[in-house]
């Protein structure tokens with residue numbers, strides 16, 4: 526609440542001009558729908574000249590290894606850091622290739638800014654198309670991500686310039702809504718989740734300053750607390766393959782239909798986001814597992830997935846990176862039985878196995894947000910609340926606030 530109050534006082538010179546809800550309206554019940562009707566005839570067909578002399582727009586071609594590498598380099602040195610500047614996200618080029626070339630991706634939504642003379646890439650913003658359901662309405666949206674400005678060009682009001690250009694390019698395609706997330710508070714989130722972290726390699730997390738030694742505990746006790754068995758326990762658990770896509774899509778669709786806001790997946794998207802493909806990701810980015818029930822003729826009853834996102838530990842030579850697994854999509858038939866105790870038990874079993882598999886794949890920490898049914902297992906699986914929050918925003922769409930995550934007591 527205190528964060529909101531401080532930010533409330535900021536004038537948000539740019540955001541107050543945009544079709545987004547104001548803080549004071551964010552919690553009021555509204556009729557859901559677009560904020561502004563866009564007249565396609567009034568959308569400029571060309572980008573305006575870049576706002577600062579000596580710099581220019583450049584649409585990147587991410588099928589070109591060299592240009593993908595340039596985005597990787599920009600983000601590796603200039604993307605999101607924590608408040609104390611101890612860690613910085615280090616998205617791998619495989620990750621970027623996967624995230625930026627999702628089904629339906631468009632080259633003109635991969636927007637760069639270059640220094641005119643040196644050709645150096647100094648800023649980037651991207652969008653990919655997604656079909657997003659918000660309660661009963663399905664929107665054809667862009668998902669905006671990887672907004673980044675070189676540290677030397679900060680605080681010059683260039684972020685609004687990049688945001689307006691990606692907006693124009695979406696409008697040109699007849700896409701009038703967007704979804705984006707940010708750690709910072711802007712006007713005004715449609716939902717907010719908290720990050721939870723589960724140590725897999727406690728000692729390393731302690732040494733890099735990520736995990737504290739709790740008062741009254743010892744290193745040995747902490748290490749013992751987070752110890753995991755070598756093998757998984759769920760019968761029928763195996764890595765997901767391409768042949769599982771339709772069954773996983775069916776399960777995922779039914780599961781997500783119970784949420785207030787979720788992407789509407791096609792089978793092409795499920796294959797892209799969940800099945801590891803060496804051609805897209807020479808370095809593995811996504812791990813997905815299904816549960817095949819031999820007693821039900823090999824029916825897939827559950828699946829879960831996580832992805833890899835490393836962080837640079839700034840200035841640490843012993844441990845230059847932290848390898849974090851992020852819980853991604855999952856679904857289970859147990860969610861449809863109405864038996865809440867069984868659901869909690871099932872999810873705990875599945876997530877325990879996810880931790881075992883992540884540990885085996887050499888991850889240091891397993892992260893999850895308070896969304897989906899995550900609050901049913903976070904505590905039991907020894908996740909601890911982090912300082913970070915993730916705010917979800919919709920551009921040009923008014924929606925009633927969505928509570929982040931379910932209440933473990935009521936499962937609502």
Ligand code: NHW
Pocket residue numbers: 536537538539540541603604605606667669670671672673674675678679680681682683684685688691692695696700701702703704705706707708709711920921
């Ligand atoms: S969030 C990660 C964003 N990236 C980083 O944090 C990387 C490190 N930081 C930087 O590179 C995931 C810079 O600090 C950035 C700001 C570039 C963040 N979202 O140029 P100025 C995403 O990528 C506003 C939105 O002087 P700067 C999602 C800020 O509130 N707005 O700042 C991206 C202020 O406006 P205000 C943000 O530090 C979603 C203005 O920018 C923002 O040099 C984008 C200041 O600009 C953020 N993360 O550069 C929106 N950070 O009104 C998409 C700052 O408050 C919207 N600002 O005065 C939808 C568009 C498509 C619509 C289609 C229908």
